[in-house]
Amino acid sequence: MDYITITGLKVFAHHGVLEEEKKNGQDFYLNAKLFVDCHKAGVSDELRDALNYAEVCQFMTDEFKSDSYDLIEKACEELCRKLLLRYEQLEKVELKLDKPHAPIGLPFENVSVTMERAWHRAYLSFGSNMGDKKAYIEKGIQEIKEHPLIRNVKVSQLLETKPYGYVDQDVFLNGCLFLETLLLPEELLAFLHEVEQHADRKRVIVWGPRTLDMDIVFYDREVYDSEDLIIPHVDMQNREFVLKPLAELCPNYRHPILGQTVKQLLDQVQSIPQE
Structure with a gap:
């Protein structure tokens, strides 16, 4: 991926634990790699097609000075987030923050923290089979769209499906959506649980009825496994009610473990004789 480098941007600011x-403040130095597609600007030679790095430097300076944090980790985190939110064409930021005048009391050259933050692409599945199903789904999607660290939400059509697993319950409305987010997987999961709770979701029966269910199916090309979350979704390849709306959004997206596209997985599921 292309990137623009800014090195040694000197900013006087008031970050630090000590009073x-x-x-009194001190000098900090900002070093940034700004990952952006430079092809269009490289062809056109027009500033309007480029990331204006002079403007970016001024923005970094103003924002870094605008607050006071105890930790350079916090100052670095906030500046990464502000850059990604301010400049839509930025895909990723690598930021190194130098604090050469830190009050250590020993001879040293520099103290720094380096962070890499990026927009991530995720696919979610959702469903409801209690109450006003469509209203629960629409309200949940609206909450997702309104999150300040989520953008470019795209939603599949809704489809009515028979219950999966525990079959003694009402039919479902199901669908999938795509989003870009600055949230990490566990953060995204926690937010989705909040959205479900706002729909009065109760986790009583596995695969049982629910007002709103939202799962992370894919997150970038990651294979992720924790106590609370597995990505890709562990059973998505067996669920037509996930694969069908997902194929509407990303038919050629390849499962990072199984190596097959969403469309291929859907074709396999649909080829199994129905009882």
């Missing part, structure tokens, strides 16, 4: 750091 004297907050009161």
